Amino acid sequence: MSLAGPRPGRAALDADRLLLAGLAGGATLLLVVFVVLPLWGILGYSLVTPDGLGLGNYARYFGDPRFVGIIGNTFTVALSVTAATILLAYGFAYALQRTTMRLKPLLRLVALLPIFSPSLVQALGLQFLLGRNGLINRSFGTEIDVYGFWGIFLADLLYAFPHAFLILSTALAVGAQRLYESAETLGASSWRSFRTVTLPATRYGIASAVFVVFTIVITDFGNPVVIGGNYGVLAVEIYNQVSGQANFSMGAVIGVLLLLPAALAVLAERWIARHQHASVSAQSVPLKPRPNRRRDALWLAYCLLVAAALLAVVAIVVYASFVRLWPYNLSLSLRHYAFDVQNGIAPLWTSVEVALVTAAIAVVVVTLAAYANHQLSGGLKRPLYFLAILPAAVPGMVLGLGYILAFNDPANPVYAIYDTILIIAACNIYHYHAQGFLLATTNMKQISRTFEEASATLGASRLTTLLRVTLPMIWPTVLGVGVFFFMRAMVTLSAVIFLITPSTQLAAVSVLYLDDRGALNQAAAFAVCIMATVIGVLLLTQGALRLAGIRGVSLIR
Amino acid sequence: MFLELRSVTKRFGGVAAVDHVDLDIEAGEFICFLGPSGCGKTTLLRLIAGLESLDEGAILLRGSDLGQLPARKRNFGVVFQSYSLFPGMTVARNVAYGLACRKWPRREIEARVDEMLDLVHLRDQAGKYPHELSGGMQQRVALARALAPEPAVLLLDEPLSALDAKVRETLRSEIRDLQKRLGITTIMVTHDQDEAMEMADRILVMNRGRIEQVGVAQDLYRRPATRFVGEFIGRLNVLERERWGDLLPPAGDLSEALLAIRPEHVRLLAADEAPAGPVVEGRVRKVAFLGNMTRLLVEADAGLVEIEVHGPLQQGEVGETLRFVLPGEHLSAVSAGPR
Numbered sequence: 001m002s003l004a005g006p007r008p009g010r011a012a013l014d015a016d017r018l019l020l021a022g023l024a025g026g027a028t029l030l031l032v033v034f035v036v037l038p039l040w041g042i043l044g045y046s047l048v049t050p051d052g053l054g055l056g057n058y059a060r061y062f063g064d065p066r067f068v069g070i071i072g073n074t075f076t077v078a079l080s081v082t083a084a085t086i087l088l089a090y091g092f093a094y095a096l097q098r099t100t101m102r103l104k105p106l107l108r109l110v111a112l113l114p115i116f117s118p119s120l121v122q123a124l125g126l127q128f129l130l131g132r133n134g135l136i137n138r139s140f141g142t143e144i145d146v147y148g149f150w151g152i153f154l155a156d157l158l159y160a161f162p163h164a165f166l167i168l169s170t171a172l173a174v175g176a177q178r179l180y181e182s183a184e185t186l187g188a189s190s191w192r193s194f195r196t197v198t199l200p201a202t203r204y205g206i207a208s209a210v211f212v213v214f215t216i217v218i219t220d221f222g223n224p225v226v227i228g229g230n231y232g233v234l235a236v237e238i239y240n241q242v243s244g245q246a247n248f249s250m251g252a253v254i255g256v257l258l259l260l261p262a263a264l265a266v267l268a269e270r271w272i273a274r275h276q277h278a279s280v281s282a283q284s285v286p287l288k289p290r291p292n293r294r295r296d297a298l299w300l301a302y303c304l305l306v307a308a309a310l311l312a313v314v315a316i317v318v319y320a321s322f323v324r325l326w327p328y329n330l331s332l333s334l335r336h337y338a339f340d341v342q343n344g345i346a347p348l349w350t351s352v353e354v355a356l357v358t359a360a361i362a363v364v365v366v367t368l369a370a371y372a373n374h375q376l377s378g379g380l381k382r383p384l385y386f387l388a389i390l391p392a393a394v395p396g397m398v399l400g401l402g403y404i405l406a407f408n409d410p411a412n413p414v415y416a417i418y419d420t421i422l423i424i425a426a427c428n429i430y431h432y433h434a435q436g437f438l439l440a441t442t443n444m445k446q447i448s449r450t451f452e453e454a455s456a457t458l459g460a461s462r463l464t465t466l467l468r469v470t471l472p473m474i475w476p477t478v479l480g481v482g483v484f485f486f487m488r489a490m491v492t493l494s495a496v497i498f499l500i501t502p503s504t505q506l507a508a509v510s511v512l513y514l515d516d517r518g519a520l521n522q523a524a525a526f527a528v529c530i531m532a533t534v535i536g537v538l539l540l541t542q543g544a545l546r547l548a549g550i551r552g553v554s555l556i557r
Numbered sequence: 558m559f560l561e562l563r564s565v566t567k568r569f570g571g572v573a574a575v576d577h578v579d580l581d582i583e584a585g586e587f588i589c590f591l592g593p594s595g596c597g598k599t600t601l602l603r604l605i606a607g608l609e610s611l612d613e614g615a616i617l618l619r620g621s622d623l624g625q626l627p628a629r630k631r632n633f634g635v636v637f638q639s640y641s642l643f644p645g646m647t648v649a650r651n652v653a654y655g656l657a658c659r660k661w662p663r664r665e666i667e668a669r670v671d672e673m674l675d676l677v678h679l680r681d682q683a684g685k686y687p688h689e690l691s692g693g694m695q696q697r698v699a700l701a702r703a704l705a706p707e708p709a710v711l712l713l714d715e716p717l718s719a720l721d722a723k724v725r726e727t728l729r730s731e732i733r734d735l736q737k738r739l740g741i742t743t744i745m746v747t748h749d750q751d752e753a754m755e756m757a758d759r760i761l762v763m764n765r766g767r768i769e770q771v772g773v774a775q776d777l778y779r780r781p782a783t784r785f786v787g788e789f790i791g792r793l794n795v796l797e798r799e800r801w802g803d804l805l806p807p808a809g810d811l812s813e814a815l816l817a818i819r820p821e822h823v824r825l826l827a828a829d830e831a832p833a834g835p836v837v838e839g840r841v842r843k844v845a846f847l848g849n850m851t852r853l854l855v856e857a858d859a860g861l862v863e864i865e866v867h868g869p870l871q872q873g874e875v876g877e878t879l880r881f882v883l884p885g886e887h888l889s890a891v892s893a894g895p896r
Contacts (some may be wrong), residue, residue: 016627450641453608454699456628457635458655459706468654472645 016462020375024384027369031387033414034430037370038402039259039394045252045405057253071257072233077149077233078218078261081156085213086206088157089164092306095299097172098198100291102300109308113164113314116534118491118508120222121527122155123315124515127227128320128524130154133327135316147229155223158313160216161306164209172198183478204272211269215262219395221494222508226515234258235494238397242498248405255398263393266434270389314531321524336525343505348529350421351507354525355489358425362436362485365429367478370440371466382398392434395478404498419501431495432488438479443477444470483541492533559584559619559742560605561709566613567600574600577614585740587733589747589757593789597766598746599714605744606712607631617785618709629658634703638715640695642687648674648698649683655706673701676735690694693724700732704739711736713745717752729755750790754778762786778819784891787817794818794862795891796883801859803837805883815891820852822887823874826880834882837862841877853881 061067092111096104114122129135130146137144146154183193221235228236235256242251320326324333339345373384391399403423407414417423429436451473455465471478493508500509507530514523524533560582567575575597582588585706590598603609605616607628616623623631634655642651649670656666674680677697687695690731694717703711716732717725733756736743747753753760754774761787762777763770770782781787782797796816798805805816839857853864864881872879 009713016629129595178863448639448641450639453628454635454637454702455643455654456608456639457631457633457712459629459632459658460654461629461658464658469643474645515868 007429019462019466020372023368023372024376024380025119027365027372028384028387030365031369031384031433034426034546035387035391035394035399035406035433038399038406039364041405042252042259042398042402044494045249047299048249048252057249060280061070061250066232070234070237073149073231074218074233074235075261077152077224077231078214079157081153081160081217082210082213084153085157085160085164086149086168086209086392088306089161089209090168091204091299092161092303093165093168093172094198095303097169098287098289099296099299100289101296101303103303107303107307110188110311111165113310114159115162116487116491116538117314117531118222118493118511118514119159119220120226120493120508120512121317122158122525123151123223123226124511124520124523125315125317126151126155127515127520128316128326129312135327138327142418147227148231151229152224152226152231152233155227156217158310159220159223160213161310163216167209167212168202168205171208183464189332190217203498205522207272208269211265211272215265215269215392215395217265218265219258219397219494221497222512223396225512235395235397238401239497242401242404248401251401252405255395255401258395259393259398266389266393270392271336317524320521321528323521326521326524327357336521337529339522339525343510345512345529347505348396348507348526350505351490351530352533354424354428354504354506355486357421358374358428358489359482359486361425362429362432363478366433366436366481366485367440367474369433370437371470373437373464374441374444388437389434391432394431396431396492397497400427400495400498403427419503421504424496424499424504424506425489427495428485428492428498430487431492432485436484439481439484440474440477443474447473451535479545481542485540486537487534490530558582558617559586561617561620562601562605562614563599563617564614565604565611565616567597567604567609568612568833573766575604578763578768580761580768580771582742582744584742587736587743587745587756587758588877589753589760590763591747591750591753591760591789592763592769594748596763598748598763600766601763602712602714602744602746605710606633606636632706632708633710633712634706634708635712636696636699636703636714636716638718640687640692640701640719642695642698642700644687646686647683648679648685648687648690651687651698652702652705654702656705659706669705673705674698676704677701677731679806691724692720693728696720696728697731700735704735704741709742711741711743711752713743715746715748717747718749725752732756754790762789764789780819780889781817781891784815784817784893787891792820792863792865793891794820794823796860796862804837804857804859805888815893816888818883818888820863821850821867822884823862823864824882824884825864826882829872830880832882834885836880836882838880841873841875841879844873844875853879855881 047053047055092107095101126146127134130137130144130151132145134144134146136142150495151192179197180193183197188196219235221239223237224231224233224236234257238251238258241247241254321336322332322334323330324335330492369384369388373381373388376384394402403426406412407418407423410413414423417426447470451469452465453468460468491508493512496506497509498513500506507526509524511523514520514526538554558581562578562580562582565575565578565580566573573634578601590601592598600609604611607626607630610625618631628635642648643654646654652670652673653666656669661669671680674683674743677700679694679697679701682690682694682698687698690698694721700716713732717728720728729752733744745753745756757774759771759773761771762778764785770777770786777786777790781790781793784793787793787795794807794817796818798814798816801816821858826832837859839855839862840855842856842861843854845852850867851866851873852869853866855862855864862881866873
């Protein structure tokens with residue numbers, strides 16, 4: 001007796017397995033090379049002392065009161081910014097999701113502004129506003145000194161705000177109308193119903209936002225380096241040790257110290273995300289806030305205040321880029337856009353090139369890693385998943401330093417791309433690998449498995465299913481992943497600061513150098529160019545999506 | 558035998574979702590897997606389709622073991638509850654998908670697609686996208702898509718559950734007619750006993766991963782092998798011999814501990830009627846008027862009995878005392894669980 005269909009072809013059967021094994025193996029190999037090896041390099045280097053391997057560097061570090069002070073500073077800033085950001089962003093998100101006030105779309109846009117700019121733009125803006133020659137001090141004759149704790153506090157608060165806002169906004173977006181109506185009919189005051197219904201329903205969102213903001217602040221480099229003054233934090237210290245004094249072992253020690261809290265925060269965040277249970281089911285009646293004049297007016301006032309702060313910092317940078325010489329000659333001029341400094345405008349084009357290469361490679365690498373992980377079953381699934389989201393716990397500075405330590409060695413095969421934009425692209429891809437991977441994975445999970453099963457029962461190979469069924473369904477997300485990587489690559493500073501060479505200068509780094517040299521106007525102009533590029537690409541993509549009739553794809557993460 | 562299941566077993570985390578199932582299916586047969594949700598019927602279907610791998614046992618098609626043959630090599634057509642038409646493809650391209658995977662020449666694909674769409678009366682919808690069609694139409698396209706590559710077996714996983722009641726009714730007979738016409742061996746999973754009884758040649762009732770009973774609808778209804786089958790298909794009074802004792806006809810061959818009788822087989826007695834056998838007396842607890850019949854819940858000393866009376870009812874107020882008999886010819890022994 002023979003089968004009705006074709007005989008079980010060994011070759012074809014193996015092709016399916018081979019494809020999956022190849023993708024999973026390839027993704028794993030890349031993650032090991034570009035994430036694990038650099039981290040291993042850092043750990044190794046931190047243990048290298050003149051007398052051989054040992055904890056000598058750590059002992060020296062903790063024996064030095066200045067270093068211990070820096071650790072204290074880092075945590076003080078991270079904790080206080082986290083608390084303030086969550087509080088402010090919760091109110092902002094609450095107002096946008098739970099009231100009927102006006103101007104919501106505009107306020108939402110303003111809240112997201114900081115995402116489109118390098119992290120040092122907030123510090124730059126604060127310099128123009130509150131610096132020694134800032135708007136406030138000059139207008140009112142005050143002598144506010146913003147450099148130091150308060151500068152970092154304000155800059156990082158503004159910088160982390162949109163990230164907290166996005167998470168809290170999602171948490172507050174869903175709510176069961178009936179739950180609130182039950183609370184109300186049971187006689188609960190609005191404060192009580194907030195405490196008993198709203199707050200518990202959003203506690204996972206809050207916790208998640210806490211850890212995300214904490215990680216952002218503790219690992220941020222751009223703002224503290226510009227506005228930190230003498231208030232040292234770990235991210236700046238690692239830069240000083242490595243770039244200033246070429247002290248790689250000390251840099252590695254700080255890298256490990258920076259890695260620990262960030263890793264813990266990310267682990268906690270992932271744990272929370274996994275244990276999150278939806279209190280809103282598919283049958284729930286979605287929440288519809290009812291108008292309330294007084295409440296809405298108060299919330300609007302609050303939101304406008306917050307938005308004004310967010311906007312002011314960016315607006316002053318834009319303004320300063322157009323004035324002749326801040327703050328002495330405020331007549332308008334385009335001279336700073338001539339970029340007759342250093343490398344001129346070249347770094348911007350290098351940045352765009354890097355961002356395009358990053359996005360193009362990331363789309364393929366990240367999507368395939370997510371696909372392989374989605375298809376895998378059994379023992380290999382978890383290790384690959386862990387590797388894929390591991391980079392979320394790795395601060396950019398640490399990863400960048402790891403790249404030097406691991407790859408700046410002619411014996412290493414990766415050395416071939418050292419000193420090219422490819423190494424920068426690789427660093428960007430793996431710095432933001434976790435976010436891109438989770439985006440793609442979430443989308444793949446949302447697509448019913450039966451589409452792939454239907455394809456399989458109709459006789460399609462895994463590759464055919466991937467190309468003809470899966471990809472056509474997830475391409476908007478794939479595009480979103482590309483835009484995400486483009487944006488990140490345009491604005492990132494921390495990861496790439498160690499990797500740039502004279503031939504690969506980047507725009508975000510140029511802003512830092514110009515600011516460092518006191519060329520604030522040019523720095524502002526450069527920052528504006530970055531923001532314009534990012535926003536332009538975002539608008540273009542959004543427009544293209546709309547033309548293609550695709551809706552509901554959110555490109556901002 | 559066309560399709561044989563031999564001790565088919567699947568475990569999820571130590572729990573057997575399908576537990577040593579044996580079944581023979583003849584060519585051209587329409588068989589339904591019936592049972593409550595979570596009974597393992599869908600898992601059993603997915604095992605046959607090759608979408609899950611066996612932990613134990615074997616599945617044989619025309620005598621040869623399918624082993625670990627992946628779904629795409631089995632040439633079984635599958636229709637899912639959720640339609641699962643590829644959203645980016647037109648109706649015609651959906652139907653052509655399996656043929657393209659088999660590298661059919663283009664001309665033949667076109668002819669086959671037309672033929673299949675004729676079969677489900679959707680020829681004029683060929684250029685539309687799935688989201689432009691109603692649920693019933695989408696499911697017919699899914700059927701055409703599954704049938705196009707001339708599958709050896711057609712597997713239907715609750716294909717009608719997502720549809721409106723009216724559409725469901727029409728599709729029932731449409732699928733049944735199609736299956737008869739093509740003579741294709743078909744397995745359908747459903748939790749709807751009416752659907753199973755109307756469509757299937759044979760019904761397999763499953764509970765907790767095991768087969769409770771396999772048979773034609775009439776047998777399952779008239780002679781349920783287990784209490785579960787009797788209660789799942791239709792309504793059933795289960796009487797414990799221990800409590801009912803003399804009120805039941807003498808043991809004879811009905812020596813089991815549990816006896817069962819359908820509500821419509823309990824006979825109410827008129828006031829002056831005096832039958833030969835034992836008469837039970839009971840008080841009416843509930844009355845439900847259901848149009849063509851009335852259902853009474855009567856409490857006798859030995860326990861509760863449901864009685865269904867078709868046509869007009871003389872007696873039957875709540876609290877009233879009634880007399881009825883349990884005719885011996887309608888009593889059957891049931892076991893508490895699977896044999």
